[in-house]
Every structure is written in C-alpha cells, then in structure tokens.
Amino acid sequence: MSDNAKRPLILASGSPRRRELLAQMGYEFEICAPDVDEHVAGHARDIVYTLAKRKAHAAAKRLSRGVVIASDTLVSLDGAPLGKPADEDEARRMLTMLSGREHEVYTGVCVLDAESGKSETQSVRTGVTFRPLSPEEIDAYIHTGEPMDKAGAYAIQGGAGEFVSALDGELENVIGFPVAEVKEMLEHFGM
Numbered sequence: 001m002s003d004n005a006k007r008p009l010i011l012a013s014g015s016p017r018r019r020e021l022l023a024q025m026g027y028e029f030e031i032c033a034p035d036v037d038e039h040v041a042g043h044a045r046d047i048v049y050t051l052a053k054r055k056a057h058a059a060a061k062r063l064s065r066g067v068v069i070a071s072d073t074l075v076s077l078d079g080a081p082l083g084k085p086a087d088e089d090e091a092r093r094m095l096t097m098l099s100g101r102e103h104e105v106y107t108g109v110c111v112l113d114a115e116s117g118k119s120e121t122q123s124v125r126t127g128v129t130f131r132p133l134s135p136e137e138i139d140a141y142i143h144t145g146e147p148m149d150k151a152g153a154y155a156i157q158g159g160a161g162e163f164v165s166a167l168d169g170e171l172e173n174v175i176g177f178p179v180a181e182v183k184e185m186l187e188h189f190g191m
Contacts, residue, residue, distance in 0.1 A: 051072035056069070107124050146160070
C-alpha cells in the first residue's frame with residue numbers, strides 16, 4: 001500500500017447528500033464540517049469557488065494529515081445568486097421566479113492536502129429548466145418543508161425533481177456534488 005493510500009479522506013460538509021454521493025463513489029471518509037463565514041459577494045460561480053476553498057482550509061487547519069474535500073452550491077437566476085430562503089415567503093418568491101425558466105446551478109469543489117497545502121478548486125455549472133409551476137404546486141411544495149434549507153429553495157433529488165423539464169449538465173452537480181469532477185480531482189491527489 002502506498003503512503004498516499006494511507007492518508008485519510010475528510011469531507012468538509014454536513015450534507016447528507018454529499019456524504020451519500022461520496023460513499024456511492026466507493027470512498028471511505030471522515031466528516032469534519034467547519035463553520036465558516038458564508039458572506040461573499042459576486043457571481044454565484046465565484047461565490048461557490050471561494051466558499052469551497054474557505055471550507056477546505058478551515059477543515060485542514062484541524063488536521064496534520066489527510067486530504068480534505070469541500071464544496072458549496074448556489075442557484076443563479078439572471079446572474080443573481082439564490083441561496084437558502086430565510087422563510088416561506090422568500091421560498092415562494094424564489095420558486096415563482098424559477099417557474100417556467102432556465103437557471104444555473106454552480107457547485108464549487110476544493111480538494112486540499114492538509115500536510116503539503118497543495119489544493120485544486122473548480123466551479124461546475126449545470127443548467128436547469130423548470131416547467132411552469134402553479135401557485136398551488138409551489139405552496140404544496142413549500143409545505144413539505146424541503147425548500148427551507150436548500151439553495152434556490154428546491155431539492156432536485158426530492159419533490160422538486162418533477163418541476164424539471166430540461167437539464168444541461170450533471171444532475172449530481174445540482175444535488176451539490178459533481179461526482180465526475182470530484183473523482184478526477186481526488187485522483188490528482190492519489191486518492
């Protein structure tokens with residue numbers, strides 16, 4: 001077994017979906033979900049890039065050895081980032097804006113070797129188009145509670161999957177973990 005294979009893999013996220021996707025990829029890993037300041041301005045692509053790096057570095061500070069992977073996801077409509085809704089009214093506004101329109105989902109991913117400091121960061125884009133949604137559909141979805149802790153007020157792997165009429169890119173990226181890019185990045189780190 002090579003020295004690289006002995007390094008622990010650390011997922012810097014509390015997201016159940018990211019844990020599930022990384023496990024499905026066949027990796028064994030530990031969880032270290034650091035608290036970081038998530039206030040960043042700019043285009044969604046740049047925000048997720050910055051936050052993924054911030055999360056990876058915060059987790060790596062707690063380690064002497066290991067490879068950290070961190071990510072962050074945002075929805076963007078007409079260039080404006082849509083984070084997690086503060087309340088049901090904001091969720092309703094977001095879903096109404098997304099109804100019948102194409103938007104973008106960006107996920108930033110950072111892989112960082114805690115020992116050497118070597119890192120690689122990417123932003124991955126997926127285009128998503130929602131079919132037109134009725135106010136009743138939006139209200140019913142909000143009442144499930146699912147939109148409240150999701151960027152753009154929806155979970156494509158949940159009830160909002162039926163809202164999608166077209167997808168341009170990787171579904172897993174919309175879920176918050178672009179597996180093809182993650183696999184390639186981890187390979188660059190000998191994982």
